[in-house]
Amino acid sequence: PLLVSSMLRNAVKTHGDTEIVSRTAEGAIHRYTYEDFWRRSQQLAHALHRLGLRAGDRVGTLAWNGHRHLELLYAVSGAGFVSHTINPRLFPDQIAGIIEHAGDRVLFVEPDMLGLIEKLAERLQGVEAIVILADRSRMPVSARFPDLLCYEELIEGQPNVFEWPQLDERTACGLCYTSGTTGAPKGVLYSHRSCVLHAMAVCMPDSFGLAAADSAMPVVPMFHVNAWGLPYASILVGAKLVLPGAKLDGTSLHGLIASEGVTMTAGVPTVWTGLLEWVAAHGETLGSLRKVGIGGSACPPVMIERFAALGVDVVHAWGMTESSPVALACQPKRKHHHLPAEARRALGRKQGRPLTGIELKVLGPDRREVPRDGKTFGRLMIRGPTVAAGYFASENDEAFAEPGWFDTGDVVTLDQDGFVEIVDRTKDVIKSGGEWIGSIELENIAVSHPSVREAAVVARPDPKWGERPVLFVVPNDGKTFTATDALAHYDGKVAKWCIPTEVRVVDALPHTATGKLLKSEIRKMV
Numbered sequence: 430p431l432l433v434s435s436m437l438r439n440a441v442k443t444h445g446d447t448e449i450v451s452r453t454a455e456g457a458i459h460r461y462t463y464e465d466f467w468r469r470s471q472q473l474a475h476a477l478h479r480l481g482l483r484a485g486d487r488v489g490t491l492a493w494n495g496h497r498h499l500e501l502l503y504a505v506s507g508a509g510f511v512s513h514t515i516n517p518r519l520f521p522d523q524i525a526g527i528i529e530h531a532g533d534r535v536l537f538v539e540p541d542m543l544g545l546i547e548k549l550a551e552r553l554q555g556v557e558a559i560v561i562l563a564d565r566s567r568m569p570v571s572a573r574f575p576d577l578l579c580y581e582e583l584i585e586g587q588p589n590v591f592e593w594p595q596l597d598e599r600t601a602c603g604l605c606y607t608s609g610t611t612g613a614p615k616g617v618l619y620s621h622r623s624c625v626l627h628a629m630a631v632c633m634p635d636s637f638g639l640a641a642a643d644s645a646m647p648v649v650p651m652f653h654v655n656a657w658g659l660p661y662a663s664i665l666v667g668a669k670l671v672l673p674g675a676k677l678d679g680t681s682l683h684g685l686i687a688s689e690g691v692t693m694t695a696g697v698p699t700v701w702t703g704l705l706e707w708v709a710a711h712g713e714t715l716g717s718l719r720k721v722g723i724g725g726s727a728c729p730p731v732m733i734e735r736f737a738a739l740g741v742d743v744v745h746a747w748g749m750t751e752s753s754p755v756a757l758a759c760q761p762k763r764k765h766h767h768l769p770a771e772a773r774r775a776l777g778r779k780q781g782r783p784l785t786g787i788e789l790k791v792l793g794p795d796r797r798e799v800p801r802d803g804k805t806f807g808r809l810m811i812r813g814p815t816v817a818a819g820y821f822a823s824e825n826d827e828a829f830a831e832p833g834w835f836d837t838g839d840v841v842t843l844d845q846d847g848f849v850e851i852v853d854r855t856k857d858v859i860k861s862g863g864e865w866i867g868s869i870e871l872e873n874i875a876v877s878h879p880s881v882r883e884a885a886v887v888a889r890p891d892p893k894w895g896e897r898p899v900l901f902v903v904p905n906d907g908k909t910f911t912a913t914d915a916l917a918h919y920d921g922k923v924a925k926w927c928i929p930t931e932v933r934v935v936d937a938l939p940h941t942a943t944g945k946l947l948k949s950e951i952r953k954m955v
């Protein structure tokens with residue numbers, strides 16, 4: 430059977446001395462090997478049984494990317510329980526709601542997130558134990574939860590050999606909730622089988638191409654769809670893992686890249702804006718870094734160029750909680766290598782081709798497949814062994830209305846080479862004079878202007894056209910950006926009727942818990 434525990438068992442036999450490096454909550458660097466990780470995971474599996482957990486029980490985590498969180502990811506699933514990584518950036522009410530909905534029996538919590546759950550104490554009636562991810566010297570005191578357990582004490586003295594159960598590979602191993610951009614978060618349950626297959630697909634050369642020679646740093650948090658599967662993929666191939674903890678600013682990330690020889694990393698576009706600004710301001714390079722996976726929201730072409738100038742390839746990728754998450758990755762084919770620079774740039778803007786195992790189709794309003802011309806808009810439908818068949822403990826959802834397929838809710842184009850470009854979310858697309866305007870293209874153009882740091886385009890009701898695009902921009906420090914600048918900048922890049930009608934300059938834009946622009950809030954500002 431394809432099991433999470435087998436990935437680790439096999440890896441430790443060949444890569445026992447490979448390093449796992451974490452930045453702890455206190456800022457210190459923790460270092461150990463696959464061998465140590467394997468031993469402590471087995472101790473943790475014993476400790477989980479001693480907490481009285483039964484097969485299939487959910488175990489919640491509120492934690493940064495670090496070695497203890499990694500141990501939980503493997504030991505909880507490996508021992509036959511379900512690891513539920515919770516996003517601490519959701520609204521407190523949503524956090525309480527998903528802990529209740531998941532039925533988490535035990536919570537493992539980073540010391541700096543204790544305050545968050547103390548406020549939710551009344552709603553955590555189903556939680557039987559709270560374990561703090563720390564040693565005794567760093568244990569907080571809580572009037573709300575006087576019986577807090579200490580992680581290091583919990584595993585200390587446990588036997589370091591555990592008989593991992595030979596589960597059916599379709600047994601549940603993990604649970605993640607969507608970021609709730611368009612409603613309440615929904616739970617997606619992964620099987621051991623889908624988790625291993627996803628890890629393999631992510632390692633493929635036409636995806637993130639991970640190998641034993643890599644030093645991989647998942648900047649995307651484990652609470653954002655299990656760090657896009659990188660903690661599994663890295664262990665599967667025996668790569669060095671660098672876990673950056675809570676500090677994702679330019680100085681901290683650059684420091685880890687330099688000291689740990691990071692070759693590959695991945696995260697949402699907003700986090701890279703910070704790193705690129707820091708590198709430019711300090712006249713630094715990105716050293717050993719060769720590849721960065723960018724997804725979660727569209728990667729602006731200008732970001733791809735900035736990385737390229739530093740010798741780093743961007744792998745633009747697309748995915749959803751429902752697809753484990755990575756389902757598309759943009760890697761050129763052999764015939765693309767000789768394309769002129771402009772055509773290569775246009776290709777990199779796309780979210781890419783399906784990963785091994787993913788099948789897709791794009792449907793027009795008549796539910797028929799649209800032409801593969803890279804121009805016609807349609808709804809992206811996907812299926813495959815890493816795509817969910819329904820939401821956890823919930824009624825039938827319309828996204829699964831067509832048997833065997835998942836309706837992503839994204840509006841896309843598909844070209845002859847199988848490359849998908851995301852135009853917008855169905856709910857965000859702007860309908861003007863009977864035509865659709867995609868906000869992503871307009872945002873990408875805006876951020877290519879040297880004065881613009883971040884941009885969002887949303888619809889404004891219009892008596893004549895139905896809707897018109899409004900551009901919100903956050904200017905770079907000390908820069909200005911006016912409606913006249915916008916007009917000049919868009920001229921010749923898009924059809925005249927697509928150019929935003931209004932420009933609003935703001936200090937900041939609202940984001941979701943996973944760093945995407947929060948379009949529903951931005952629309953309220955119009």
Ligand code: AMP
Pocket residue numbers: 607608609723724725726727728745746747748749750751754780837838839851853854943
């Ligand atoms: P979530 O429900 O939080 O898993 O978010 C999934 C959604 O994020 C997708 O349906 C897309 O709308 C968006 N998304 C993810 N990756 C990309 C990307 N590379 N470009 C544009 N949108 C993306």
